[in-house]
Amino acid sequence: MAQLDSKIPPGPIADKWRRHKADIKLVNPANKRKYEVIVVGAGLAGASAAATLAELGYKVKSFVFHDSPRRAHSIAAQGGINAAKNYQNDGDSVHRLFYDTIKGGDYRSREANVHRLAEVSANIIDQCAAQGVPFAREYGGLLANRSFGGAQVSRTFYARGQTGQQLLLGAYSALSRTVAAGGVQLFTQREMLDLVVIDGQAKGIIVRDLVTGEISRHAADAVILATGGYGNVFNLSTYARGSNATAIWRAYKRGACFGNPCYTQIHPTCIPVTGDYQSKLTLMSESLRNDGRIWVPRKKEDRLKNPADVPEADRDYYLERMYPSFGNLAPRDIASRAAKRVCDEGRGAGESGLGVYLDFSDAIRRLGEAGVRERYGNLFDIYHEITNESAYQTPMRIYPAVHYTMGGLWVDYNLMSNLPGLFVLGEANFSDHGANRLGASALMQGLADGYFVLPYTVGDYLATQKPGSRPSADAPEFKQAEENIRGLVTRLLAIKGREPVSHFHKRLGKIMWEFCGMARNRAGLEKALKEIPALREEFWQNVNVPGSGSSLNQSLECAGRVADFLELGELMCLDALEREESCGGHFREEHQYPDGECKRDDEKFAHVAAWEFQGAGKKPLRNTEPLNYEAVKMSVRNYK
């Protein structure tokens, strides 16, 4: 059974991080260059970590499967990044950001981590502004803010609808500087396929060169995974198509516990699915809910009418009606479920009935078209490109879609997994968002982890490792891991079945969406737990992976990733089945209040479920880490 010591420092919550930094072990500057650290992933979390570690003097190897770190999924982030700066003088504070995040996560996150996140949020903005990130500014020169869901203050910093891109360019510049200075060795188009564990500690990785097919071993004193989220298990999602779970899944199979795998975020404002040919869904940023109003017709018979022909009195602005305090800025899980409910009632817009309107006519009357264009122009352009409709003239049609995974590898307060030497950052870990993430807080967490948390905490581990004690990549554990990967590649290529990888991915996605999506129940999850292993079996009998393993072969890359999704999907359903309560994005239909809101069971489930691999074909072990709330009182979430 895994040892789950959260290592939460003692003392009052507001002092924990400051005291911890003062107490943890340090590595002296001359020793830092004797340690080699591997960072897998160079999105916001990985690039910021690699650059900062190199600036501190560690030798860093950075691996990405993309051809440039600039292609990481982080680049897609549109709306913004939160920070408790209180520039608007509207009552924001570290405590309020902390409280909103805990409540937003439906009291299923670790208090101490979240408080630290709120504390360092302000530093992130300073760091990024100093790097030249072009945040929007007000007339007087101060950085501007807007509001995101689950908050009654304006604390979201943004660069039009391209915040992720601009932040990533900042982090990439920092990374490039350290690459040029020799502190970071950058390996692009390399995919980590296995973790090497020696004497219970993470000591390296196995990597495949995606262009030549070469498989190589890399030893290190510590391994850091910043490999993003796993929402593509649903096939259709707002994620970049390449986002996958392979790095964390293979680490799980080497002993790292997987925290809360069933916690998935469904984002309420995405362009609805239009057909089976689609490979991806597109987000319409939450920032649009600052000015857009969401509605459906009151009467079913109006749902196919031109929205302009539905009189004001016949429109149901259901979020404003149901949640008057937060209105259209209700948190994502709540807004998504409300959209599902009105569509299930038969009032959804469009042919499929799976759509609600996001209407800017009021905002255009108030701000003028130019004002709306200035705030959201690029998002309206994206919408137009995809739907051929102008949202200046007719309301956008939106529907919830998979967007983010709150689950991930379990980490302690130092962001270290239960495998000593393995650290996990950004969306790849489970740590800060509980059962539901608030908007604009993923960028905050990724950059907090990479710039401000890991650079301290990794030293606490490295100081326990003798400089120069790093094992050789010729150690038997490396050889065995390399053989494991060679065997996997050979096996996938040898099947020569009849169906392409995408066929299996689509079918898995449908099972996951139907039974482990916005609403879940026992019967459905049990069904999924039968269907997924059968589909996996079929995959291993009948998948067709053309080409060879010694050159660029995207079918082969996808096959490995889908094989992992076929295992992870099962774990997600198992986790969802065993969590007999509703919380945040995990909505079990059996556990709801009469008004359809989530019914938590704090007595039985105020804990993190950290699943431990027990071997192929065996049921994984469900470990738990209790969640103790000292600074915040657990209560029923209320946005009314």
Ligand SMILES: Cc1cc2nc3c(=O)[nH]c(=O)nc-3n(C[C@H](O)[C@H](O)[C@H](O)COP(=O)(O)OP(=O)(O)OC[C@H]3O[C@@H](n4cnc5c(N)ncnc54)[C@H](O)[C@@H]3O)c2cc1C
């Ligand atoms: C459309 C969209 C809009 C969003 N908007 C916002 C927003 O406005 N605000 C907000 O806070 N959040 C937003 N999010 C969420 C946020 O963008 C992500 O959670 C965050 O960027 C994840 O960053 P990351 O560094 O953890 O991972 P990623 O950016 O996903 O980076 C993963 C990295 O790991 C590498 N990698 C993965 N696996 C391997 C492997 N096996 N081997 C080698 N390399 C590997 C990849 O190459 C990449 O470099 C949005 C998400 C989407 C989909």
